[in-house]
Amino acid sequence: MHLHPDTALTDTPDGSVLLNRRTGRYWQVNRTGTxxxxxxxxGESADRIAADLxxxxxxxxxxxxxxxxxxxxxxxxxxxxxSP
Structure with a gap:
């Protein structure tokens, strides 16, 4: 998985914000989500991340x-x- 070329990712004190520069819409993600x-x-697997969390x-x-x-x-x- 990788960011879409039109996506900007910015860290915040509470996690991060992803901005779709084509649409102007954004998503806020908390610290765990970030x-x-x-x-x-x-490149880490979702199963490995889930087990750790x-x-x-x-x-x-x-x-x-x-x-x-x-x-x-x-x-x-x-x-x-x-997703590739």
Whole structure:
């Protein structure tokens, strides 16, 4: 996964903001979402990220994996990221 060429990513104190420069629409992502997105953009698998977050926060890995899939689907649908 990588950012769409028309996407600007800016860190904020609360996470990050992704701006679709074609549409002017933006998404705000919290700190955990930013951490997850950074790892996905670096090529790490969603399953590995989910396992790490589940262990760190003592929550169900399947739930985390579902949340990651939903975030990824939403970012793809918004044209902010692309999948090879």
């Amino acid at each position: 951490h997850t997105l950074d790892r996905l953009l670096a 589940a262990a760190r926060y003592d929550i169900d890995a399947a739930r985390v994996r579902a949340d990651i899939a939903k975030m990824t689907d939403n970012l793809l649908a918004a044209g902010l990221v692309e």
